Amino acid sequence: MSAPTFCMVDDKYVPLWRVMWVSKTPHFCGEDDCQCEGCYEVRLEQDEAVWATSKEERDGVLKALEEWGSGYGPGEGPWEGQ
Numbered sequence: 001m002s003a004p005t006f007c008m009v010d011d012k013y014v015p016l017w018r019v020m021w022v023s024k025t026p027h028f029c030g031e032d033d034c035q036c037e038g039c040y041e042v043r044l045e046q047d048e049a050v051w052a053t054s055k056e057e058r059d060g061v062l063k064a065l066e067e068w069g070s071g072y073g074p075g076e077g078p079w080e081g082q
């Protein structure tokens, strides 16, 4: 079985290797015209971000990252031999 390399955020397939971090809490900045209020930020490389619109979606990203990160078997990671 191959590990996932993309996850779905909003309506976009996001390559997992581009994800820098995922927000634990919903976005809130108080700005009237904010389009991302209550969404979970998924930060990408190069100052880009996509927004997960629900906790379930955010969790889906985390799960995909986890599976992707564990695509290496025990002792087979890129950190092996360090």
Ligand SMILES: [Zn+2]
Residues within 6 Å of the ligand: 027, 028, 029, 030, 031, 034, 035, 036, 037
């Ligand atoms: Zn905002």
